[in-house]
Amino acid sequence: MRIVCVGGGPGGLYFAGLMKKTDPRHHVRVIERNRPDDTFGFGVVFSDATMAGIAAADSEAFRGIGRHLVHWDDIEVNYRGERITSTGHGFSGMSRHTLLRVLQEQACAAGVDVLFERDVASLDAFADADLVVAADGANSTVRHLLRDRVQTTIDLRANRFVWLGTTKPFPAFTFYFKRDDHGLWRVHAYQYAPGRSTFIVECREDTWRAAGLERAAEEDTAAFLERLFAEELDGHRLMTNRSIWRQFPTIRTEPWSSDRVVLLGDAAHTAHFSVGSGTRMAMEDAVALRDALAEHDEIAAALRAYEARRRPQVESLQRAAQASLQWFEDTERYTTLTPIQFTFSLLTRSLRITHEDLRARDPKFLERVDAFVAREAEQQSGAAVGGTPPPMFTPFRLRTLVLTNRVIVSPMCQYLAEDGTIGDWHLVHLGSRALGGAGLVMAEMTDVSREARISPWCAGLYKPEHAAAWKRVVDFVHRETPAAIGVQLGHAGRKGATQRLWEGDNEPLAEGGWPLISASPIPYFADRSVVPREMTRADMDCAVADFARAAGLARDAGFDLLEIHMAHGYLLASFISPLTNTRTDEYGGTLANRMRLPLEVFDACRKVWPDEKPMSVRISAVDWAPGGMEPNDAVEVARLLKAHGCDVVDVSAGQTVADQQPVYGRLFQTPFADRIRHEVGIKTMAVGNISSYMDVNTIIAAGRADLCVLARAHLFDPYWTRHAAWMLGYPLPWPDPYKSMERYTPRFEFRFTGDKS
Ligand SMILES: Cc1cc2nc3c(=O)[nH]c(=O)nc-3n(C[C@H](O)[C@H](O)[C@H](O)COP(=O)(O)OP(=O)(O)OC[C@H]3O[C@@H](n4cnc5c(N)ncnc54)[C@H](O)[C@@H]3O)c2cc1C
Numbered sequence: 216m217r218i219v220c221v222g223g224g225p226g227g228l229y230f231a232g233l234m235k236k237t238d239p240r241h242h243v244r245v246i247e248r249n250r251p252d253d254t255f256g257f258g259v260v261f262s263d264a265t266m267a268g269i270a271a272a273d274s275e276a277f278r279g280i281g282r283h284l285v286h287w288d289d290i291e292v293n294y295r296g297e298r299i300t301s302t303g304h305g306f307s308g309m310s311r312h313t314l315l316r317v318l319q320e321q322a323c324a325a326g327v328d329v330l331f332e333r334d335v336a337s338l339d340a341f342a343d344a345d346l347v348v349a350a351d352g353a354n355s356t357v358r359h360l361l362r363d364r365v366q367t368t369i370d371l372r373a374n375r376f377v378w379l380g381t382t383k384p385f386p387a388f389t390f391y392f393k394r395d396d397h398g399l400w401r402v403h404a405y406q407y408a409p410g411r412s413t414f415i416v417e418c419r420e421d422t423w424r425a426a427g428l429e430r431a432a433e434e435d436t437a438a439f440l441e442r443l444f445a446e447e448l449d450g451h452r453l454m455t456n457r458s459i460w461r462q463f464p465t466i467r468t469e470p471w472s473s474d475r476v477v478l479l480g481d482a483a484h485t486a487h488f489s490v491g492s493g494t495r496m497a498m499e500d501a502v503a504l505r506d507a508l509a510e511h512d513e514i515a516a517a518l519r520a521y522e523a524r525r526r527p528q529v530e531s532l533q534r535a536a537q538a539s540l541q542w543f544e545d546t547e548r549y550t551t552l553t554p555i556q557f558t559f560s561l562l563t564r565s566l567r568i569t570h571e572d573l574r575a576r577d578p579k580f581l582e583r584v585d586a587f588v589a590r591e592a593e594q595q596s597g598a599a600v601g602g603t604p605p606p607m608f609t610p611f612r613l614r615t616l617v618l619t620n621r622v623i624v625s626p627m628c629q630y631l632a633e634d635g636t637i638g639d640w641h642l643v644h645l646g647s648r649a650l651g652g653a654g655l656v657m658a659e660m661t662d663v664s665r666e667a668r669i670s671p672w673c674a675g676l677y678k679p680e681h682a683a684a685w686k687r688v689v690d691f692v693h694r695e696t697p698a699a700i701g702v703q704l705g706h707a708g709r710k711g712a713t714q715r716l717w718e719g720d721n722e723p724l725a726e727g728g729w730p731l732i733s734a735s736p737i738p739y740f741a742d743r744s745v746v747p748r749e750m751t752r753a754d755m756d757c758a759v760a761d762f763a764r765a766a767g768l769a770r771d772a773g774f775d776l777l778e779i780h781m782a783h784g785y786l787l788a789s790f791i792s793p794l795t796n797t798r799t800d801e802y803g804g805t806l807a808n809r810m811r812l813p814l815e816v817f818d819a820c821r822k823v824w825p826d827e828k829p830m831s832v833r834i835s836a837v838d839w840a841p842g843g844m845e846p847n848d849a850v851e852v853a854r855l856l857k858a859h860g861c862d863v864v865d866v867s868a869g870q871t872v873a874d875q876q877p878v879y880g881r882l883f884q885t886p887f888a889d890r891i892r893h894e895v896g897i898k899t900m901a902v903g904n905i906s907s908y909m910d911v912n913t914i915i916a917a918g919r920a921d922l923c924v925l926a927r928a929h930l931f932d933p934y935w936t937r938h939a940a941w942m943l944g945y946p947l948p949w950p951d952p953y954k955s956m957e958r959y960t961p962r963f964e965f966r967f968t969g970d971k972s
Pocket residue numbers: 221222223224225226227246247248249256258259260261333334335336350351352353354355356357377378415479480481482488491492493494495496497
């Protein structure tokens with residue numbers, strides 16, 4: 216096969232060498248615009264796992280690279296005058312220059328034809344090649360030449376960064392966070408060769424501008440940063456090598472090939488340097504492309520197989536990199552955290568490392584984190600915390616309510632009530648989840664009037680007998696379990712008079728429906744939903760009174776917490792979102808206007824609801840639709856709620872409009888709770904795809920939310936919290952009739968054979 220690699224970076228050189236080693240009959244040529252010794256930057260990082268991958272693919276390359284690695288296990292975080300070290304991370308640094316030299320030598324020794332100082336500006340010269348590999352980096356010329364066939368998105372991130380070197384030999388992967396008059400500076404530093412370290416400095420754009428670095432030449436940048444980090448550099452100088460300030464471009468392309476041209480490495484995708492994976496991804500691409508070509512006779516099939524194998528891995532890493540770069544863009548937000556929690560937040564930023572991973576890597580560090588969370592919880596709740604429980608098993612106070620742990624059963628409609636009256640199903644459903652160990656069990660969206668229901672089978676609190684039915688459940692939970700129980704009051708608005716979830720989500724009833732009201736007369740499904748009537752002031756008075764009456768009934772039933780549903784496109788949410796509120800009166804337009812009715816409802820409920828009991832509000836932090844609510848709007852919503860005495864915001868998202876485009880994923884809504892918690896200084900609940908106890912412990916310990924709300928995980932396993940306790944070795948007491956469990960060891964045999972991908 217005749218192969219041309221455009222670009223002699225790590226990706227192109229490694230691929231060329233691999234192909235030639237696999238079959239010496241291949242004719243492989245690398246064309247590189249620079250000279251052999253030119254390279255930007257200083258060092259690259261490999262994790263131990265990456266090196267294991269290289270060892271499996273190409274033992275010669277592994278040996279060649281391995282000789283030059285500087286290995287370290289520690290990550291050191293310098294913040295607010297404290298140095299916190301965590302160990303067990305297993306990374307190696309290497310000079311980019313040396314890496315390229317090793318790969319060049321190995322490629323040449325294998326018989327690859329490497330041409331330097333040739334700039335590729337068109338593909339015309341490669342008409343006779345069977346395969347052209349575009350390994351020409353982030354600014355790929357080949358990708359540009361293919362622009363009609365390959366779609367590229369470049370997300371240029373806001374922070375500024377510069378890649379420098381220093382002679383200071385950092386013994387650990389070192390982070391500095393340092394404030395000066397201009398703002399907060401972040402440094403990512405690691406040793407890549409004896410007496411040589413990479414020193415990347417990153418900051419917000421306003422900090423960079425305030426420091427006058429916009430027009431700084433390389434020497435000015437180095438001089439400024441040497442002064443700023445004089446203490447940290449300890450007499451060592453900074454070195455430049457095309458050290459210009461840049462913004463990181465996250466590059467995504469689709470597809471990765473066209474005809475016989477294929478993209479590899481940075482040309483196809485990039486991942487922020489804070490996850491140190493760009494070189495690794497390029498080299499993993501090279502292995503995957505080599506394997507695909509070996510497995511398929513036809514080039515087109517091989518290129519499809521290469522992309523099918525690599526794309527999910529690359530996208531997963533890009534998601535982690537996205538979370539990581541956001542943490543560094545938002546670091547200012549976390550500077551109220553104490554050094555130990557700040558470090559934990561930093562280490563777990565990309566969601567790849569959890570609380571449990573850190574137990575394996577560095578149990579002593581984790582012990583410090585857990586002790587911090589426990590002492591903070593003790594102070595916050597006023598409840599004694601014996602020893603150092605896992606973060607999820609620490610208490611939490613909301614007014615006089617002290618929850619025994621941080622796990623909440625999310626409100627989930629059951630569609631099994633009769634004219635709003637709940638029955639045995641609810642007793643068993645909520646009762647068993649309370650027995651299952653959660654600190655707080657939330658009853659489903661419970662409607663404030665008959666017309667406020669989502670469906671004819673929804674639970675209500677609009678008749679005295681409703682309170683009596685709920686009281687039976689509340690009393691059971693209080694009598695038999697340590698759990699608290701809350702209720703979510705709602706009004707369906709334009710999403711009313713629909714079928715049950717399992718019969719047709721948001722689908723209008725075929726018969727037996729009723730007139731709907733909403734902020735504006737916009738139906739949920741344009742083609743089939745009932746058009747709601749735009750609410751008049753009289754309708755609003757009625758709704759406020761209904762909510763207040765329901766709050767009184769909830770009080771009579773003995774609930775511990777009252778939540779107002781202002782999310783998911785229901786009545787109050789329809790006022791908040793500009794997509795569903797097009798009013799021109801004082802209830803539409805600005806966010807303050809759109810929040811007017813929801814806040815009136817909140818205030819009316821707060822008046823009726825006992826002072827000593829807490830109130831929460833569920834919001835949709837984003838609408839996932841153009842022109843809709845965005846996370847910064849949600850921050851303002853939370854600010855208003857806080858000003859009105861809301862104790863905790865339950866941060867959900869979406870379900871406002873039928874054509875939403877949500878970005879799902881593990882913990883996909885947690886960043887909104889995190890942002891609101893820190894920017895508004897209000898307690899938050901995180902919800903959405905939280906399913907493992909590792910994630911709950913991580914969220915609580917990092918301070919991303921105060922409480923974790925799990926819905927489907929609790930349908931799957933009502934004893935979710937008990938099982939988490941068992942896995943963590945935490946002695947959660949069993950109810951008396953189940954005491955024999957204390958001498959029982961379950962033998963789990965968990966074989967997963969279902970495909971839920
Ligand atoms: C500040 C910073 C820090 C980083 N830190 C790390 C890290 O710690 N660890 C890590 O793994 N990665 C890191 N990276 C990323 C890493 O450098 C890249 O992801 C990696 O080099 C990608 O390899 P590549 O072969 O795809 O592309 P490149 O290394 O960019 O190689 C492309 C090559 O193609 C050549 N070329 C381009 N156009 C043409 C043309 N038209 N004709 C001929 N030749 C051409 C270029 O000269 C270059 O040599 C960092 C990147 C930055 C910006």
